[in-house]
Each structure stands twice: as C-alpha cells, then as structure tokens.
Amino acid sequence: MTEKISRRDFLRLGAAGAATGVLAGCTSPRRWVVLEPFVRPPEQQVSGVATWYATTCRQCPAGCGVIVRLMNGRAVKLEGNPEHPLNRGKLCARGQAGLQMLYHPDRLSGPLLQSTRGSREFSAIDWNEGINRLFQALEKAGPAVAVFGGATMSDHLFDLFSRLLAAVDAPAPVIYDLYTELGGYRMLAQAMGQVYGRAALPAYRLAEADVVFSFGAEFLGTWTSAVRYGVEYGAFRSQPYGKRGLLVHFEPRQSSTAVTADDYVAIAPGSEGLVAGALLRIIADGNLGLPGRAESARGLAPSLDVDQAARESGIPLEALQRWARRFAEAERAVAIPGGALAGSSNGMLAARAIEALNVVSGSAPAGVNTTPPDLGLARKSLNTFADVQSLIARMRAGEVQVLLIHSTNPAYELPAAAGFLEALAQVPLVVSFGPIVDETAVWSDLILPDRSYLESFGYEVVSPDFGSPVVSSQQPVVTPVFDARATGDVLLTVARGIPAAAAAMPWGDEVDYLNQMVAGLPEAAYPASTPEEKRARFQQHGGWWPAPAAAAPALRPQPFTVTAQRAAFDGNETDYPYFLHVYPSVLLSDGRGASLPLLQGVPDPMTTIAWQSWVELHPATAGRLEIRDGDLLRVTSPHGEIVAAAYVTPGIRPDTVAIPAGQGHQDLGRYARDRGSNVVQLLGAALTDEGGGLRWNGVRVALARTGKRIATASLESKVGVTEGLGYE
Amino acid sequence: MAEQASPESPVWNRPLPDDPELAAQVREIREKHLLQDARPPGEVAEKVLGPMARLGRVFWLAFVVLGGLTATWLVTWAYQAYQGMGVTGLNRTIMWAPYIVNFVYFIGIGHAGTFISAALRVLKFDWRAPISRAAESLTVFALLVAFTMPLIHMGRVWKFYWMLPFPNQRQLWPNPRSPIFWDMTAIFTYLTCSMLFMYLGILPDIATAREKSSGWRKRLYTVLALGWRGTDREWKHLDTTLNIFSYGIIPVMFSVHTVVSWDFAMTLQPGWNSTIFGPYFVVGALYSGVGAVIIIMAILRKALHLEYFLRDEHFNAMGKFLLILSFTWVYFYFNDYLLPWYHKEPILTVIFRLFTSGWAAPLWFTMLIANILVPWATLWSRKVRSSIPALVGVALLVQVGMYIERYLIVAVMLGYPELPFNWSVYIPRLPEILITLGVFAFVVLGITVLSRLVPIIPIWEVVEGQLLQGTRRIGRAIFPAKPEAD
C-alpha cells in the first residue's frame, strides 16, 4: 500500500518537509516524519538562519502559493511564492495575516462536546472518543449524511468528503459560503458556461489590455484572485512605450478599485447590465470601433432605448457614447463582470451582457475559453444558494442524520430567512471542524478541530488559473501548535470502519492519498526523475504546473442572447428610501478575517476605520437626517434590522448606503466577538431570477437615528481630509 | 530740606515739621510709602516674624487641600509612569500637550521673580524691596515644578538621567544639538542661581530670626544662617555677591526662556518655527510672571498681615508694570501673527482660521479678552490699580490668558501638521488634569510653607531702604527723595 520512506531518505531527496504531528486514531501511526523536540532540530534548521517552506494560502479560495519563513521552528513571515505562476511572489493583506490563524489564542486544542446546542458549554474529550462518536453516528446514518463546506476547503479534502458521501450513497457535498456568494463565483461560472460552453470562473487578463471596463468588479479589493489581479494591474499600468491603460469602474460606491480607476462612474445600483447593453447598442448602431466589432455587437446587442438606459443608470448619454467608442476602438478591450451582479435579481443577464462586450472585442477571459487538461484530480465545484435551500429542506425533513460542516459558517453567513438554524434542530448530530469556535460551532454537538492551513497537507487546483493550470500544494510548515487533527485523516480513520468507504478510500492517511494523486500528475515545469522526487518537488516548489506551452485554441463563444434591464429591489421607495450596497470588506472578507487582529486592527482603505463596522452614507443623506459620524443608526430592511455607526462620505451615491460584511460576530474568538453588526441580517432569502443564487444585492433600507453615538476608531482626521488646506 | 537721620532723631523717629500743612504732607508720604515709614528696629522684624508662627485655621485648611492635591499629583504621576503615557489624551499627532504647556507656563512665571529681585535691583527701583523675596520664592517653586514637567511627559522617565552629561563606560553623551539639552542646562543654571540668589538674600533675615526665635525654629535658623554675624565685612561681601548675581542672573533669565522658546522655534511644526519666539516668550513670561506675583503678594498680605509692608504703592507699581508688559506682549504677538497672515501659507491660514472662527475660537477670544481687552480697559485707572481685589482679578485673568496662549501654541497647533490626514484635536484626560492641578497646588503650597519658615519680606532690605530714604522740600511741596547713591 503505502511506502514508508525513512526520514533520512526523504531529506536526502531535497524535499522541504517539516516535522509534523503523529496521527493517532484507532490504529497505529503511519506518518513518516516524526515529532521531534527542537533540542534536536531537523538537520536543515540552524538557529538564527531561516528556512523557507512552500505551501498554499487558504485565506480566500484563490489558492496563491506562499513561502513561510521559519526561525527556530516558528513561522515568522509569509511571502508570496516567487515560483508560483498565480501570484508570482506577491501576497495580499489577508494572506500576510495568516500567521495569526496559526498562532491564534482561541484555537481549539482537542475535540469538544457540547451538551446543549447554543449553551457554549463545551467539555473536552480526547480524539479517540471524538472520532468514535463520529464513526458511530455515520455507521447508523447510512445515506443520511450531509457535508456543508466552504470554498476555502482544499480540493483534496473535498475529494475525501465526496468519496465518503458517495460510498454511503449520500448526496455530494454542498460548497457554499458568503465569500463566494458576494464574489459571484458560481453565477459567473454559470454565465461563462452559457457564453463559452465551459462553466468555470473567469480570469481577466489585464496586463496587456488597453481599456478595461469594470462593472462593479472590485478586483483590486478581494475578488476571485486579488493578488493576481494586483499583479496584472501593476503590469497594466506599466506597459511598453509608456502605455498605462485606461480603467473605468462602474459602481454605486467608491471602492478601492474605483479609486484606482482612471474614471469612476457612480451608476445606479443594479444597472450594470443595462449599461453594458447600452454600450453594445451604441457600438452596433454607431458602427463604432475596429473592423468586425460593430457587426459582432449587432448580433448581441439587446433592443433597448439608450436614452432611457442612460437615465436609469445615471450616466449622461454622451458619456455612454464616449465609453462605447473607446471600448470599440481599443485593440485590447476587456469588460469585467463583478461580484455585485451575483446578488442582483437579473445578475446572470447582466453577466451575459457584460461578457458580450468581451465577445465583441474578442478578449475572452482565461480559464473559460480553453479546455483544461485532465489532471486526474478531483476539484470542488461551488453550489448555489438554491442548493443550500435544498439541503436545508432535507435537514428540516429529517433526512439528514449527520451534518458535517467545514470551512464555512452558515449560522453567521446565511440570512435568517433561510431557516438554517431551525432546520438544525432536526439533525441529530452536527459536527463542526472549525479551528475556532464560530457561530455554527456553537450550534453543533461535536467539534473536531481541523488544523490551520499552515499545518496541513493537501492540494488545491487553482481557480481561476489565468490560463495555465496550477495545482498548489500544501504542507505543514511547523509542528502543529495545538492538538488539532487534519480532517482528512479523521475521515480516513472513520472510513476504515465503513466497508464501502474503506474500499473507496484505501489510504492510511492524508499523505498517502496525496502521494497517489501527485504521482498521477503529468510532467511539471521542473524536472523530477522518480516518483519520490516528484512528490518531494511538488512540495518543495509549492505545487505542480506545466512548462509554458503553446496556447490551446480558444473555444468559440456559443450563441446566446443579451437582454438588459434594471435589477429589482425588495422594499418600496417610500418606506425604504435607500439601496443597500453590501460588499465584502477588503480586510475581513465575508467575516472570516474578523478573528485576526492583524486584519481587525488595520484601517479600512476607504474609511480608515479599524475594529468597527459602519454604514456609509452620502453627505446629503446625512444632512437631511441630521446624522454625524459615529451616530448609531437603525438600518431596517423588509427582512430585518441592524444597528450600525454612520460614516459620512462622498464616495457613495445619495440614494444608496453601503455596509461591509464581516463584523457582527458573536463568536469566532475574542477579537471578533461583539463588534459592529452583521449586514446579512438585513437580507432575505429570495433567489435571483436565474441560477439559484441568493439575492443579496436587491434590498432597500431605511435609516433612523437611535440617539446614541460611538467614538469612531478611524486613523484619518475627517476634517483634514475633507477640508484640507483649501487648495482648489 | 531733606530730613536726615541723626543719632538724636533716628530714621524711625523723625519729627514732623511744624507747619501743619507740611506736616500733613509728610504724614501722607509716610502713609503711602513704606520706605518713608520707618519704625524702630525690631518692630519691622517683628511684623514679619510674628505672624509666621501663628498658624490659623485657614493655613491648616490650605495646607491640607494643597497637600492633598500635591499628593494626587505624585500618585497620578506614578500611575502614569507605570501604565504608560497612553493614559493621557496625547495621540500620534499631538505628542506634547499639557505637560509642556505647564513647563513653559511655570518657567514663564518664574521670570518675574528674577526680574523683580535682580533687574529692578540693578535699576535701583527700591519699591521692589518688600516684594522681591516673595517673587523669588515663586521663581524657585515654579522652576522646581517646571523641572519635573519634562520628566512627567517622558515615556521612560526612569532613564531621564541619560539626558544629563555624565561620563559613562559607553561614552554616550546627550545631544548638544537638541533644544531639550539646552533646556536642561539653562533651567538647571537658572534654578541653581535663583536658589542661591534667594538664599543669600535671606541670610541676614534668617540671622535676625535666629535671634528672635526659640525651640526648633531657633535650631533651624541657626543651621541655615551659616553663622551670619552681621559684620561690616559680611555685609560688604553680601552686597558684592548680590550685585554679581543680579547682573549675572539677568542674562540667564533672558536666555532661559529664549532657550525654552527654541523648543518650538527650532522645529518644522507650522506655527512654531517663527523667529520671533525668543523675545515673544520672554515678554510673555514676564507678563504672566508679574501677574502671578501680584496674586502672591495679595495672598501673603492677607495671610501674614503684611499691610505695613505691601502697600498701595507696590500694587500700583505692579499694576503699571503689568500694563506696560501687556503692551509689549501685544507687540510681539502681533508680529508673530501678522507675517503668516500676510503671506497666506496654507497651513497657517488653516490655523489662523481655527482661532478666529473654528473650534479654538472660544479659547482664542478668551485669551484676547484676558490679555488685552481687560488690562487695557482697567489698568490705566488708578482706582483699579489701588483696589487689590480688582487688580488680583485682572492678574488672574492674565494667568488664564497666558495659559491659554501656551495651550494654543503647544496643544492646538501640534494637531495641524502639513499633511491634513493627520490633523487631530487634543482632549485632556483625567491624569493631565490632576497633575496640572497638583503642580499648581504644589507651587502655592511651597510658597505658603516657605512663608511660614523663613521671612517672606526682606527685613534687611526694607530697613536698609528706610535708612536711606528721606524727604525733600521744594517750595511748599514735600517729596520723597533719596540721597544720591554711591
């Protein structure tokens, strides 16, 4: 079955593995690297000299490669892996904060049992008992098992979960979290499927573009692949012969992407598709642009009244005409559909309209327009909110006996109307694998804490991959700090007791599984002569990627239609005067960053506020309601209400208010608890028209003063930046 | 004719002229002028030494309250040193505020003491005689407090001695380019000289007190008197020494506050790097100092029943002095503000607008009223100057005004560096308030206690002055006159 290589041999092969913990369980350990005290350090570690290990960041689903600097066995710095084709040695703020996930004071050490859900009274049990409880429940449940996971679950773990579920005839895991919902991952992939025939997350290559129109795509914030987009953007601005590209950003709120753009257009919420359609129409009717463009546009442009579109979206007609001409005449013009579309009622429509612009300009995104090579690896696919609703329905109907939750926090991330917590009552055993007690773990019975990503083995198929396939590798860089256990190992241990699963998952531990998977990969860009070397190099370099090859022929876009209309919003204008613009916080993402001081304590780029949440509103709104910064406001939507501190800014439309996701936790550790408010409480559980997504960008709200104030924890001087020195 | 002292009619026993009108004039002169109103020897001393031992209820009440505030100061300081400077309202933009304001303020009021006892002595203004020691004591305690202020505001106060030059194994010396180092040397010099100057001046009076006291006081005074016997030689030496000190301490006085002003003028902070800060601060110091001396005079007069010594003429003179200083101060203030207003440097325009119409306007206008409007409206009037409550009121307002002036310079202007992102408003918190109250209390407490321990009126200078004074008759009018000095 598995080869046991001695540590010495392993090291001799030049691998960069580190000491890891022992797998305990019902059978004897089969690890091939043993825990050693640092009195006898591994041979390659010299005190005062750093060692670097490559692994993959899991702070967001992108899968950037990181290298970790170790001094005396402690991880002290993360950097981007310079060899990794995705992020090319760069790393974002969330990635840099990853060390605090590893060394977090609230991380669990050992499994916990909660007698009464929601009581937060946990009793510690040992791993044997924990795994046994899980095993017994699974044995009894048969096919009534469900797995609810998030997009940062590594693909290898998804595979193990899937195999386990398949072996017991249970439905596949449901992969859904707020991060990918706010980023529109699933919706975009579906839209790409409709346009290009391949449903995959698109990756827009900007490095050589002339003109980029971003429709609410905060690609310089935290969206799909923030680091790589940053790299692309950097190249976009320093193209040869002084060319610096033109970026136009359409969004109701001035995000950091909007700030960086050359031109920012504060369009009306939900009108992105309308604008794209109008641009197509103008190109078509005006016969604009390079040869062939107008004709292509004519085939795709929806029939709409451009004047009305201009009025509805809030852009002057002449500006639309200017942009249309610019787009059509640019040799390399790219339009990016943003995450905000996902939450709109007509999101898929809008995405197709925007992608139509790319079809017209002939610049299809990477990741969708070519057929990827078959790597023989399983990779997760994201589910829609409708799928989540199906799971909840099954739970409610008592069809789920065991619910396993990993790398997602539905109790916090799902709107109340989804009924997740109520449905939980019908599930006898809820198991959480989170390393820190989060809102969902508080409603679980059993917690089997997974290791943090810096202590884990695994692989992740990078998505989106910007044109070249990459399988990013994970390896533990330190001896595990807490008594957590790799979920993959837990599953494999449990699987041994279930005959069907044991057959489908014949590996002794995670590493054995990985070795087999890696062995099946095609030839990499780096040389590896033996299977052992291949495995070692896979970890040493940080993953697998092929040598640069000739680009595969692009797929032709399929025929599709474009309709353009304004999105629908819940709530009428009189009772709920403002559009609610929800966005993931650059630092806190969808809330997962709230546990880390390095992300909480760093000022938000647009408001410079740390540790708090806020509702952004326009000075005219503030004037009308007599609101000052720090006033606590009651924000009410047709679905719920929250209290949030006001932040007056010119960077939002007067008819809109914006609230970032990420705060409002009741759990998730001492740094996240009891701060700000959770904007998800304002959302309903309605679906988008197409695609089964959650309609999170379709709510109107009302504001009311509560009469209370808080002091704003901002770094800026509000007076200074608004009044300044009086320069014209 | 000038009345001369003679063995038959000693100074305190000069007969009145026969003419009733002239006699009335002489009586009036004696009533008005201390130095014309000689008393038998011993009586003057008794007037000073007597009340010292009589500690009434008011004294003890003051002692307890002031002592309590002083103790609060020390406890708060210890708390702040232990917890860290973060307990104050200082922030990343405004790194100096209340302690430095206190620092400048107290050094400032210390200048009046030196000016009155040294400069006025050099200029032979004899009316300063009864005031000088009280003023010097104000200087000494104010300087002591001022010396502690930079320590209070330090982040690692237990390493304060690194700012002093002393040979050490690592050959590390303080930075002579730093205005703080100049502060250290200047204030240390000033404090030492002031204390010596005051001590020397007290010596004859302590000797007198030694003769006239008993018990622990006698023991104390015996030690402090350093064996003063009052011989001619000793007096001559004292006179020479005091002259040297007087002449010497005047440049020290000017340089100290100039050096303190360079803490600000030598920086890049907008509003601070003004070349006029040197003389501006010196004049401001004198202004607030004279006001403080007036207040001290009034309190001591009441508490120690010094009506004989501190008469209308002294308050009148100090009031006039205050008015003159107010003119001088306004001149420098105007110069300091005219230039930036004129050339419209953006950040200074912002600061200026802050003062005239922004959140700092109440402070600024209070300052203008207290420093300019009220003194100019009142001090020209003899009635005001002669009314001790009124004069003390004006002097108190001047203290408030000058404190605000330093506060505006330090705590407000620091919040406006050239990069507007970093603008900030300083909000005092409890530690600063308690410490500030405590140091004010300490200064008053110090003078109060000192006035009960050593004669707070220079007996020998008053007596000497009385010996040298006489009257002069021109026609039907009699004037106080002094024979030409050597």
Add this chain to the structure above:
Amino acid sequence: MSELETRLLDRGPSAAAAPKTELPSHKWTMLIDLDKCTGCNACVVACHVENNVPIRSEREVIRGHGQHWIRIERYWEGEGDAQRATFLPMLCQQCSNAPCEPVCPVYASVHSERENLNLQVYNRCVGTRFCGNNCPYRARQFNWFAPQFEGPITEMLNPDVTVRSGGVMEKCTFCVQRIRRVEEDALVEGRPLRDGEMVPACAQTCPTSAIVFGDRSDPQSQVAQRLGGQREFQVLEHLGTAPNVYYLKAGGSDGGAG
C-alpha cells in the same frame, strides 16, 4: 586610503590581500508609484508581521494611538459629487536632512551616513517625543502602552527585530534587519549586492509592485532608472528634509496615450 595613510599605517603587503571587512555604502531609496497603489493594505500588514509592530486595540485607536509604520492615507480631491479619493502610502521618508535627528536629547535618532538611513535606537530612547513632533510626515509611532501580544501570537514575532517596550519611539527602518542580512551575505560571499536582492517587506508583498526599492547610487538599479521622470515628486519637498522616498504621480483620466 591615501598614500600618506598607507605609509603611516605601514600595513605592508599583507594588507592588500586582506579581505574587505567594511560594508559598502548605499543610498537606499524607495519609489512608490501612485498610479499602481490600490490601497489594499498588504504592505501595512506585511510590515506589522515583519517588524513586530503591535496591533492596537479599538480603545487605543479611538484615542489616536493607532500604530502603523506604513499607512495608507486616503484623501479626497475635487468638489461635491465629483470628489474622488486618492491613496498616499505614508511611511518614514528616511530624510537625508532629517528634522527628527537634531532634536533628540539622547541621540536615539541618528543618521547612518553609510546607508543614508535614519536609525532609531530603541534602547536609548527615553520617550521625550520631540522627534515625533518634528516629523512633518508624522511618520514616527510612539508606544503609548507596552505592546500586548496575546498567547501563542508571540511565536510569530520576528527574532531579527527588537520588540519595543512602552515609552519608546519607533518607525519604519526600510527593514534594516533585511539590509543587514543581505549585506552580510554578500560580504561573506565576496560579491556586491544585486539590485532587487534587498527588498523590504512592503515592497516584497505589494501585488501591483507599486513599491520599488533599491540603491540609487547604482545607476543600473530599477529605482535609479525610474527616477528623474516627469511624474516624480516628493512629499513636502519645500521643507528641505531631503526625503529618500520618491513618489510617482498617478496618471490622469486619459490613459493609454502611448
């Protein structure tokens, strides 16, 4: 060494063969391209991790004690609804004519002539905060309280960098610990430094490569080649601080003119 010195010191022939033990001089320069800065704050977080800069609590931030060696200053330009934000990464400018140096009474803020850096000596600082006042960029950060690193978070502290105590001033050092390591490695290997070998934490992590770092006395370096253009400016140039951080102006709305 002059001929006279050589003769006087009488080093003899062995001196010529002796290995160089002196580190060469550099003019470390940072270039920040505002056209590329997206305000993502990766540099801020990276700097915190590399240099053990404590994260201050909510209460401390409210009181103005937020502590960052590099921060993204966000300004507004324009009027009314046409206001657009701009980002300005602000850090210690490592002034050649640093106003923070002459005012420190204990020589805690000193200049390194060889490297053209402004050095802060933590163990000498007594906390008078004169340097902080005199910095027109307000780049200096004071430890108002002793830093708190809770529990296992102390494990991730960088052993190459002192952890400062309360009452001590600190600021960006251009990652001088990295400069040292890189210089010593080069010295040991007997070769000059290569451009790009020394990169501070902020520049290394910046996804758009808006931050560029190097030795501008090396004409082949990236910084030297990108200096002197039309877009170049320095913050508060008129104060005469001679900063070693250069900025490149963000471009206007007509991009792509070639």
